[in-house]
Amino acid sequence: MVANTFRARVRAGMIEEIKSVARRHLATDGANLSLRAVARDLGMVSSAIYRYFPSRDDLLTALILEAYEALGDAVEAADAAADPADLRGRWHAVCRAARSWALAHPAEYALLYGSPVPGYAAPDTTVEPAQRPPVTLVGILRDGLAAGQLTPPPADELPEPVRADLAEIAAAYFPGLPEALLARGMAGWTQLFGLISFELFGRINRALPHRDEYFDHQTGLMADLIGLPH
Amino acid sequence: MVANTFRARVRAGMIEEIKSVARRHLATDGANLSLRAVARDLGMVSSAIYRYFPSRDDLLTALILEAYEALGDAVEAADAAADPADLRGRWHAVCRAARSWALAHPAEYALLYGSPVPGYAAPDTTVEPAQRPPVTLVGILRDGLAAGQLTPPPADELPEPVRADLAEIAAAYFPGLPEALLARGMAGWTQLFGLISFELFGRINRALPHRDEYFDHQTGLMADLIGLPH
DNA sequence: CAACCGTCAAGAGCGGTGCTCTCGGTTTTG
DNA sequence: CAAAACCGAGAGCACCGCTCTTGACGGTTG
Numbered sequence: 001m002v003a004n005t006f007r008a009r010v011r012a013g014m015i016e017e018i019k020s021v022a023r024r025h026l027a028t029d030g031a032n033l034s035l036r037a038v039a040r041d042l043g044m045v046s047s048a049i050y051r052y053f054p055s056r057d058d059l060l061t062a063l064i065l066e067a068y069e070a071l072g073d074a075v076e077a078a079d080a081a082a083d084p085a086d087l088r089g090r091w092h093a094v095c096r097a098a099r100s101w102a103l104a105h106p107a108e109y110a111l112l113y114g115s116p117v118p119g120y121a122a123p124d125t126t127v128e129p130a131q132r133p134p135v136t137l138v139g140i141l142r143d144g145l146a147a148g149q150l151t152p153p154p155a156d157e158l159p160e161p162v163r164a165d166l167a168e169i170a171a172a173y174f175p176g177l178p179e180a181l182l183a184r185g186m187a188g189w190t191q192l193f194g195l196i197s198f199e200l201f202g203r204i205n206r207a208l209p210h211r212d213e214y215f216d217h218q219t220g221l222m223a224d225l226i227g228l229p230h
Numbered sequence: 231m232v233a234n235t236f237r238a239r240v241r242a243g244m245i246e247e248i249k250s251v252a253r254r255h256l257a258t259d260g261a262n263l264s265l266r267a268v269a270r271d272l273g274m275v276s277s278a279i280y281r282y283f284p285s286r287d288d289l290l291t292a293l294i295l296e297a298y299e300a301l302g303d304a305v306e307a308a309d310a311a312a313d314p315a316d317l318r319g320r321w322h323a324v325c326r327a328a329r330s331w332a333l334a335h336p337a338e339y340a341l342l343y344g345s346p347v348p349g350y351a352a353p354d355t356t357v358e359p360a361q362r363p364p365v366t367l368v369g370i371l372r373d374g375l376a377a378g379q380l381t382p383p384p385a386d387e388l389p390e391p392v393r394a395d396l397a398e399i400a401a402a403y404f405p406g407l408p409e410a411l412l413a414r415g416m417a418g419w420t421q422l423f424g425l426i427s428f429e430l431f432g433r434i435n436r437a438l439p440h441r442d443e444y445f446d447h448q449t450g451l452m453a454d455l456i457g458l459p460h
Numbered sequence: 461c462a463a464c465c466g467t468c469a470a471g472a473g474c475g476g477t478g479c480t481c482t483c484g485g486t487t488t489t490g
Numbered sequence: 491c492a493a494a495a496c497c498g499a500g501a502g503c504a505c506c507g508c509t510c511t512t513g514a515c516g517g518t519t520g
Contacts, residue, residue: 007488007496030348032262035478047479048498056478115344116431118260161440162447169437187451191417194424201346207399210391217392221417225455237467237517264506277508278469286507 015052017042019066022059026107031117035059057120060111064126067108072132074101079136087144088220088228094137095192095219102196109200113193135173137192138185141226142174145181149229152178181226188222195219245282247272249296252289256337261347265289287350290341294356297338302362304331309366317374318450318458324367325422325449332426339430343423365403367422368415371456372404375411379459382408411456418452425449 021041025033035056036046053059078097082090102109112130116122144150158166158180166179166186174182195218199211208214251271255263265286266276283289308327312320332339342360346352374380388396388410396409396416404412425448429441438444 011496028348031345032348032477034476036476045499046477047481047500050479051497110345113345113427113431115260115340118258118262157447159440159443159447162443165438165440165444183447184451187421187448190424190428190448191421193428194420197343197427198420198423201343208395210389210395213389213392214395217389217413218417218420221414221455225451241467262506265508266506275470276506277471277510280508281468 011052018049018052018059019062022063023066023108026063026111028107030107031060031111031114033060060117060120061123061126063108064111064122065129067105067112068126068129068132070105070108071098071101071112072129072136074098075133075136079140084143085147085149087140087147087149088223088230090140090143091137091188091223091226091228092216092219094133094140095215098133098192099196099199099215102200106200109196113197114201131173134186134189137189138174138177138182140228141181141185142177144228145177150181150227153180153184153227155180158183184226188219188226191222192219241282248279248282248289249292252293253296253338256293256341258337260337261290261341261344263290290347290350291353291356293338294341294352295359297335297342298356298359298362300335300338301328301331301342302359302366304328305363305366309370314373315377315379317370317377317379318453318460320370320373321367321418321453321456321458322446322449324363324370325445328363328422329426329429329445332430336430339426343427344431361403364416364419367419368404368407368412370458371411371415372407374458375407380411380457383410383414383457385410388413414456418449418456421452422449 018038021038022033025038025041029037033056035049038059039046039049049059053062074097075094078093079090082093084090141150145152155163155178162183163179166182170177170179170182177185195215199215248268251268252263255268255271259267263286265279269276269279279289283292304327305324308323309320312323314320371380375382385393385408392413393409396412400407400409400412425445429445
């Protein structure tokens, strides 16, 4: 397997080229991109694509994985670039980074967070990169608690079954994070997703010309709910 | 035009039958339902469908309109059935009604709130019924303010451009509602959409077996943010 | 009563889709 | 150098939305 580097290289290049063209088609055709159209753009015949991707769904999966990584990178980079002690600044930075990426790549965002493609079932390999953005967001709460800048809500506000469920999530991703705080962090993530989706998919935009400021205010409301200090 | 009532009746029945079968297909095929398959189920030839719907998109539009009305009816009925003075009870009732309808009709929900169908552009006739659910939800705040059970947040927490945008929305749908309260109400609506979408589309469900309790707690958090009395 | 004309289902056909299989030609490998 | 692996092209299958034409049916009207 060491000697076939040339073949492997040109093959990898071809795979990248296919993905690149497919990504371009994604912007216009949405989730129902056409293998034949991609092949046409590459000057190939449709059946040749099957040498590189066993099916259209596998090509979609590759694009989804890349999109998750790109979003995760953008979000984590925004968090890393902010002042680690400025919790609210980090919160807004992460939210804005997710929104910016979504606005710059609406088709990819729709692929990740839109209604699922009818016949398509996302493989398990996508579950791990999908959790990077929310983990980054809620990670701010973990850091804030460790720094003493955040006081957890009363634990008894959670019904027992919810607390138990959240305890498992906390054990896996945020050891030591109180469940009630995790619940609020997940509310923030849900809100972030809702805001971006409404802006991208919905028609509410007409009535809200100042979308940047509205977005910041709404994410700020969630920061208030969490208790992030001003 | 008075005498052809028989023709009109059988025609209306046919339209209903087509929509019914299409709705059934929607559950399995999602947004890309097939006219030919619908025609097959009806024992017709595909071209016959075009006597009743000028295109596939028009059939989709009809289904979307029906779905909006069904959701709006469910939400408004839940609000009307609750004690008008129990703001928190109404809030939870409306949220639960929306979620229940979505869980019972996931394909229709995806059609309404999922990623838009690539080539499809929703006509303007859908914009009015689309606003019934959020208007119902935020209407609880209007009633609460009128009853003196709700104190509006400080008005200066809103940046001026956002306040101006929200003022126009308030003038159109909730005259007299303070902008800061409207902002919180819209945050609740965004959260509701995010919660339902995550449950329907996402894979977070695995880690949260107690979805009913989680949903209630998350919507309760938003009620807290709004200031709805316990 | 009969002619008429709108409505309807059916069929053929166009260009498109994902996908499979076979066939040659090239490249890498043993 | 021969064998094996790889690759692109092409034909073909079944499906799709949509258009156009044809023939039959049946209320409306002269």
